[in-house]
Amino acid sequence: MNKKEIFVNAAFKENSIWRQILGICSALAVTNLMLNSLIMGLGVIFVLALANFTISIIRNWTPRSVRMMVQTLIIASYVIIVDVFLKANMPEISKQLGPYVGLIITNCILMGRAEAFASQNGPLDSMIDGIGAGLGYTIVLLAISFIRELFGFGTIFGLQVLGSWWTNWSIMVMAPSAFFLLAIFIWIINTHYYKAKA
Amino acid sequence: MDINAFVLFWAAIFTSNILLTNFLGMCSYLSVSRELESALGLGTAVIIVLTVTSALNWVVYHYLLVPFGIVYLQFIVFIIVIAAFVQFLELLIERYAPALYYTLGIFLPLITVNCAIFGVSLFMVIRDYNFIQSVAFGAGSGIGWLLAIMMLAGIRRKLKEKLVPIGLRGAGISLIITGIMALGFVGFSGIVQIQ
Numbered sequence: 001m002n003k004k005e006i007f008v009n010a011a012f013k014e015n016s017i018w019r020q021i022l023g024i025c026s027a028l029a030v031t032n033l034m035l036n037s038l039i040m041g042l043g044v045i046f047v048l049a050l051a052n053f054t055i056s057i058i059r060n061w062t063p064r065s066v067r068m069m070v071q072t073l074i075i076a077s078y079v080i081i082v083d084v085f086l087k088a089n090m091p092e093i094s095k096q097l098g099p100y101v102g103l104i105i106t107n108c109i110l111m112g113r114a115e116a117f118a119s120q121n122g123p124l125d126s127m128i129d130g131i132g133a134g135l136g137y138t139i140v141l142l143a144i145s146f147i148r149e150l151f152g153f154g155t156i157f158g159l160q161v162l163g164s165w166w167t168n169w170s171i172m173v174m175a176p177s178a179f180f181l182l183a184i185f186i187w188i189i190n191t192h193y194y195k196a197k198a
Numbered sequence: 199m200d201i202n203a204f205v206l207f208w209a210a211i212f213t214s215n216i217l218l219t220n221f222l223g224m225c226s227y228l229s230v231s232r233e234l235e236s237a238l239g240l241g242t243a244v245i246i247v248l249t250v251t252s253a254l255n256w257v258v259y260h261y262l263l264v265p266f267g268i269v270y271l272q273f274i275v276f277i278i279v280i281a282a283f284v285q286f287l288e289l290l291i292e293r294y295a296p297a298l299y300y301t302l303g304i305f306l307p308l309i310t311v312n313c314a315i316f317g318v319s320l321f322m323v324i325r326d327y328n329f330i331q332s333v334a335f336g337a338g339s340g341i342g343w344l345l346a347i348m349m350l351a352g353i354r355r356k357l358k359e360k361l362v363p364i365g366l367r368g369a370g371i372s373l374i375i376t377g378i379m380a381l382g383f384v385g386f387s388g389i390v391q392i393q
Contacts (some may be wrong), residue, residue, distance in 0.1 A: 099320035179377030191365035
């Protein structure tokens with residue numbers, strides 16, 4: 001596979017959220033505001049790209065028995081960087097994201113990509129795969145949070161787009177809407193997928 | 199945080215259910231909810247691990263990380279504590295209760311990557327709970343998680359013979375069921391507020 005194929009494959013064809021249903025904890029939790037989703041997505045892209053890169057570099061020297069632990073520690077180190085950066089530069093957003101930044105470590109996407117791709121491929125390819133997978137994740141987050149923020153607050157990225165006539169749907173701010181929207185999202189994509197296959 | 203530990207325990211089960219309002223532990227929740235028996239096994243394991251690791255992590259955080267000024271290492275340390283405890287529990291069960299090992303032990307490796315465990319430890323630090331509160335919150339969250347996965351497993355068993363649109367099969371319909379369950383749990387939310 002060439003570099004472009006790797007990227008497209010990771011971002012769309014094998015998209016972690018809608019094809020593999022991985023990493024949806026944070027996809028549900030941070031999508032009440034678009035800005036939160038964007039920051040979270042960028043954080044995941046950063047961690048995925050660099051963790052994949054590092055795991056790929058040391059893949060030939062990692063004993064199989066401690067592989068999982070080594071991968072987790074590498075991922076955790078990059079997550080700490082993201083967390084410290086957010087705390088220092090965007091304290092407000094860091095507070096809103098709360099534990100979900102730290103929870104990138106246990107996000108199944110990270111382990112999934114490390115196992116499925118980085119432990120078998122070269123560093124550069126792995127990095128591209130990481131960026132692609134992270135981008136696919138970010139797109140889903142932004143799509144869900146677009147609907148939730150628009151209907152829940154009448155805003156997009158904090159800018160008022162729906163006028164004063166708009167009544168906010170408080171359900172969009174609450175937890176159940178996240179489940180419903182993600183389900184509908186998966187439904188649409190899967191129907192399309194089965195149609196394309198048939 | 200000044201809140202009664204007993205109240206916190208009930209709040210963790212109903213008003214701020216770890217899965218239905220905080221979305222934690224979704225991966226294993228969706229994948230292990232096909233059978234009631236395995237849901238019960240995993241749920242029980244989650245209760246045990248959550249209760250013990252929230253206690254362990256509280257001690258580690260307040261007596262190791264804070265005095266040495268290395269709070270920024272909390273993610274790594276918490277993960278190691280959780281992984282080590284799960285490994286230890288697995289060995290213990292295998293050695294002393296082989297029968298239990300086949301119903302419970304097989305789920306233990308899954309738990310290390312269950313974000314509910316790690317998430318509860320992080321919530322405990324962010325909300326500044328004391329020791330008793332942390333244990334109550336951990337146990338309550340575990341029971342809340344068991345409740346959620348058992349409900350889903352029960353509904354999915356009934357759903358087996360029903361016709362579901364092809365695109366919704368599997369994860370899609372489970373998420374919709376979970377959404378309806380979460381909607382039901384919103385009804386509890388006025389009772390006590392801990393967030």
